[in-house]
Amino acid sequence: MRKIPAFLPAALYYGLIYVLSDRPIRGIPRLFPLQDKIFHFILYAVFGLLLIQGLNRVRVEKAVRFAALIALGIAAAGLDEFHQSFVPGRTADWADAAADILGVLAAWGGVRLYLRFRPSYPWKRGGP
Numbered sequence: 001m002r003k004i005p006a007f008l009p010a011a012l013y014y015g016l017i018y019v020l021s022d023r024p025i026r027g028i029p030r031l032f033p034l035q036d037k038i039f040h041f042i043l044y045a046v047f048g049l050l051l052i053q054g055l056n057r058v059r060v061e062k063a064v065r066f067a068a069l070i071a072l073g074i075a076a077a078g079l080d081e082f083h084q085s086f087v088p089g090r091t092a093d094w095a096d097a098a099a100d101i102l103g104v105l106a107a108w109g110g111v112r113l114y115l116r117f118r119p120s121y122p123w124k125r126g127g128p
Helices: 004-021 035-055 062-084 094-117
Strands: none
Touching (some): 004 062, 035 062, 035 094
């Protein structure tokens, strides 16, 4: 039961995504092409970071955590698009789901890069 609080930030953030998806799109100006896809990507990149935080508290192999991250990202993207198909003025779009999944993958890649190149040793920081 102690692992459930580890996923609370991700669950609350997904609740925010659900609330945003429940609103019909009206009066939102298009500022640039693919604006919707970029917003999906950013929202789900943050969601991916929160999922990674929760998954890191589960003691299983890295491959299992990665598989769980991908499975949860795909499930969340699919549920979000399915939910949007019932909201007036919104549609389910496979490209939105792809942007969502890519956002989760980008979060994973960003964390991997950070952990690889972080200044954790004195010689990496440039001093003793």
